[in-house]
Amino acid sequence: MAAPLRPSLLPQCPACARRFVGWGLGNARPPRQQIRGKKKRSQGPLTMPVKLLRDLTGFGKAGAFVPITSGQFRNDWYPKGIADYIPHRQLKELKLQNVPFERNHSYVAPEDMETPPEILVEPEEVAKSTPLMRLQHLSPERSVELLQIFIPARIDFYRQPIEAEPAPAEDRTPAVSAAASILSAAAASEKSKTSASASIFGSVSTSDVATSIRAVLAENDEAGRIVLSDDDVQFVRQTVTISEEKDRVKHLGEFEVEIHIKGAPEAVKRIVRVLPSEAGKTP
Structure with missing residues (x-):
């Protein structure tokens, strides 16, 4: 235990006592932060x-x-x-x-906006490119002329016909059988006449005709530039008197179509034949 201080060593006046107490507690105080005044505060760029x-x-x-x-x-x-x-x-x-x-x-x-560079074209180059630009756009008259040249007179499509179910055989007497054979022969001849209008599996539409025509025109460079859509081909008259839809046929036979070119006074007419599919023929 530390010995108490002697009375002679204690401060005798209040000022000395305050200084003595402050000296003992001064080291325990936190360091003071220096605060810069307004006049000395750093300023941004003027x-x-x-x-x-x-x-x-x-x-x-x-x-x-x-x-x-x-x-x-x-x-x-x-x-x-x-x-x-x-x-x-x-x-x-x-x-x-x-x-x-x-x-x-x-x-x-x-003045700082980006402007596309100007392309200067010499007059001679313009004169040379003018005929090429004219060839790219075919006139309606020239388009009709090319259609008349390259489209064949008949466009054939092959489809499988729907065969009618045969009637069941009946027992007949010899006399009746002879008469029936005559009638069956006549019916066979009549059937051969009407077989041309037999129903088919599927159909032949104006889209099929337009696709076939475009394939033919693509074989020539100039004719390949003709713009032909499915709506430009229409069925006009059917040689077989059977009710069909406007844009497709579902029977064997020959049908007339018209090919229209915008701006042309007349349409190009061709015959579409729907034939029964045979060996070696693709539908």
Whole structure:
């Protein structure tokens, strides 16, 4: 245990007592943080409002009031005539009117806009390319002429006919059998006449006809430029008197079609034949 201090060593006056107590507690206090005054506080770059004399990308149009550092204005903008000082009286009026001094970062000057490069074409090159451009667009009369040349007179399609179910055989007497044979022969001849109009599996549509025509025209460079759609082909008259749909036929026979070209006065007529499929014939 430490020995108590002698009375002669204790401070005798209040000032000495306060100094003695402060000396013992001074080391325990946290270090004080130095606070810089307003006058000594660091300041950012000084800016000044100026008036633009011409359009400037990232700042604004000519006549706009924008802030800029004084050093850049005096050393760069003012000597080059980019901006000018704002008179004190005008600056005071602008502040009273609460006019903002801000730069437009999204502004792009017209001279800095990207313009597509101009392609200069010599007159001689234009004269040479003119005939080629004319050949790319065929006239309606020339298109009809090419259709008359390359499309055959008959366009054949092969389909499998639907066979009718045979009637069941009946027991007959010899006399009846002889008469029946005569009638069956007549019926067979009649059947051969009507077999041309037998129903088929599937159909032949105007789309099938247009596809076949386009395949024929594609074999020639000039005829291949003819624009032919499915709607340009229409069934007009059927040689077999059977009710059919407007855009397709479902029976064997010969059918007339018209091929229309926009702008042409007349259509090109051809015959479409729907024949029974045979060996070696593809439908």
